[in-house]
Amino acid sequence: LQPALSRSVLLLISRQMSDASQLLSEAARRIPPLSAGSHKGQAGRLCVVGGCREYTGAPYFAAAAALRVGADLAHVICAEAAAPVIKSYSPELIVHPVLDGESASRELELWLPRFHAVLVGPGLGRGECVAGAEAAIKLAVSLNKPLVIDADGLAVVCSRPHLISGASRVLLTPNIVELRRLRSALCDGDSPDTDEAAESTARRISRSLGGGVALLCKGPVDVAVIDNDDGNAAASSTLTCSVVGSPRRCGGQGDVLAGLALAFANWCYAGPASPASPHPALLAAFAASALTRRCSAAAFKVNRRAMLASDLLAQIGPCSRELFPEADAVSD
Template sequence: MSASNILQSIRQCVPVLSENLYKGNCGRLGVVGGCREYTGAPYFAAITILKMGGDLSHVFCAEAAAPVIKSYSPELIVHPVLDSPDVDSEIKKWIPKLHSIVIGPGLGREEKLLNTTSKVIEAIRTLEKPMVIDADGVYCISDRLNLVKDNKNLILTPNAVEFNNLFQKVHGRKFEGDEGLDEAVKSTCLALGGVTIVRKGAEDVISDGTHTLRCSEKGSTRRCGGQGDLLSGSMALFLAWISASKNNLPLPATVLAAFGGCVLTRQCSLAGFKRFGRSMTTTDMISCIHECFEKTFEHK
């Protein structure tokens, strides 16, 4: 299937803005992540959701991260609950209201937060909510594979190092380099029961074990921190929209959402780089979301 046909299928799932919509119709999403050391990542994922046209963006973070994330943007709804004794009840009362959730940006690797996040993933899965797991979220599930196994409503977004670690956990042997990468991603998806994996790289490899795509959209040579957070946030919103669509889809919602997120992120990277060169940061990429989204995903 051609990239243009895939993008057309995604475009048809984007909500058409009208006076009849009310707040929440275009997406209520959550981002689970953010600790004392890492506050930028959950912000980038959450603000991307709003800049793409999502209505509400919630961030569930550790208490120390909350004031900082709130200071970045008044548009975000910030819940300082990840290290709270009442974290289970606090998060579980919000999950049913959300259309999709991102797990992992700025989560860190403190065992307490990883254990809490495991419970959150279980709760999201029980309610059959779409989910994107990124960054330290991928690290979290790599030792807890039953959290994601057989979940076809899920996207994992490992980079090269994270994928190699995941591959070894799943198959019991190492995978190194890029030779045979498509087959390695596909076999890992199948071993995990059909989850969708996006192995990020020079070309992003997307597979659910049955359908395997490569995203070769031109990006930039700049590698600033935070690009993966823009990617995970955009995938989560695409996933919410596509999952809610009643269209006859040519590919699973997770595969379409993954491809859409990869294309948009690469376009924002290229647009930002053309303006700022090696000075480009993820904030500059986010400022390009409107023009890139309008060009590729807005209804013509």
């Protein structure tokens, strides 16, 4: 019995590795090729909406991760007090200090149509920036932009779920606590702390929002779920990412994941797809999860307990080449 059991376990592990390899290859095909003929912005003009006076690191980590994986331009729309701090972190970011001002809605209407995809939530807080975040979510949905919602942006969804109800290009990225809050707000219940329950809970949440909203549930194993029952097998499915990460739980890793999900959401919705391809939001979630986990493992190997989220940023280039080698070639 024991040898047979061992063989079955090995076959399961082999099949999971094969599935992951196929998904990573599919994601690599969506990444814009490197070419001397491309122009600035072609690989992504992305926007992070977040950053209040107290929380300035989160939008930086998200936007910097999107740039390092290959997006061309990253804008941060933040509170006025956060802007000088975020600008000091990186000259690569384009920072708009308008999120908590009276002109927030007008500025969002001016800028959001220019972006390929939008992320709402990192460093948002629960105070003066919430009204601006609500406006950003509403506008991104109306423009049919790929939209990732993370961190305090999920609190906005809990209080105003109608903002994304019926939307078709939205990815929520809750951890287990945020998943419980979403279920309590949207499904009248609470969620146990098991990976199996996370999938069923996420499916209920997706269904309650109209079936077109995807969720990436973060945990020991990351689970991406959508429940769009329209007869298309790829539209109603689950992808699980069990790529080995690290045991270190420093702040900022979720923001890196959100920024990578933003970049991949843009590419997966815009890139070529076959009828058998996974749903674009699920593929983006899987690619971002796998890359974040690989970066975390690589950074932990070097830094151990001293590992910080900034160490993950330094690993995005090497780990991207490892996971998506097809996308690293340069065309004429």
